[in-house]
Amino acid sequence: MISALHQRQPGASLWRIAYWHCIHMLCFLFLLPVYRYRAFGVRNIPRTGPLLLVSNHQSYLDPSLVGMGCSRRQFAALARSTLFDNPVFAWIIRRLNAIPVTQGETDVGAMRKCISELKKGQALLIFPEGSRTLTGEVEPFQTGTMLMIKRAKPTILPVAIEGAYNVWKRGGYPKFHGRIAVKYGEPIPAETIIEMGPDKGLAFLRDTVAGMREELIARLRD
Numbered sequence: 001m002i003s004a005l006h007q008r009q010p011g012a013s014l015w016r017i018a019y020w021h022c023i024h025m026l027c028f029l030f031l032l033p034v035y036r037y038r039a040f041g042v043r044n045i046p047r048t049g050p051l052l053l054v055s056n057h058q059s060y061l062d063p064s065l066v067g068m069g070c071s072r073r074q075f076a077a078l079a080r081s082t083l084f085d086n087p088v089f090a091w092i093i094r095r096l097n098a099i100p101v102t103q104g105e106t107d108v109g110a111m112r113k114c115i116s117e118l119k120k121g122q123a124l125l126i127f128p129e130g131s132r133t134l135t136g137e138v139e140p141f142q143t144g145t146m147l148m149i150k151r152a153k154p155t156i157l158p159v160a161i162e163g164a165y166n167v168w169k170r171g172g173y174p175k176f177h178g179r180i181a182v183k184y185g186e187p188i189p190a191e192t193i194i195e196m197g198p199d200k201g202l203a204f205l206r207d208t209v210a211g212m213r214e215e216l217i218a219r220l221r222d
Contacts, residue, residue: 118152160212
């Protein structure tokens with residue numbers, strides 16, 4: 001049992017694993033009834049090995065939304081450095097494996113930390129658009145994603161979020177009604193993306209996530 005738990009978060013203490021599950025449950029208790037949360041493709045999430053979850057970014061809720069479907073696999077995630085200014089909130093998200101990153105510039109330290117975590121066999125969530133979308137659409141992916149893939153060679157899992165923009169768009173306030181869904185796509189070997197080259201590889205990942213998002217739009221209309 002303990003070995004199975006450590007596979008979800010290699011090197012973590014049982015306390016950290018239990019903490020993740022407690023936050024996971026709290027998110028379910030709030031987000032499931034309020035936003036009628038639905039997750040598709042959960043079985044696609046690999047249980048072990050280095051894993052890079054690549055998701056579109058619609059709102060502040062996104063890390064929690066992706067995490068709700070990942071009970072079988074805990075992950076680290078990049079978070080804007082200013083979120084760590086509040087010591088209480090910083091304490092909470094650091095124990096959820098958040099990695100601070102400075103937006104608007106090349107953060108070499110954050111990149112090294114991400115690559116290191118992947119090489120340890122961890123899962124890592126990133127939002128390659130770099131910031132929350134202004135329109136709800138999936139923006140072009142930034143080049144740092146390819147560096148992680150080349151250096152750490154993780155399995156890549158495309159993830160799409162839909163509905164979060166409508167309930168908490170950038171610059172607005174959260175609404176306590178609406179529908180949100182997340183889809184986990186088919187795992188992609190790193191070599192497949194590397195062989196495409198940087199531009200085509202990033203475009204392929206972006207188009208894959210955008211296509212999954214369109215599928216979610218259709219599902220939420222049902």
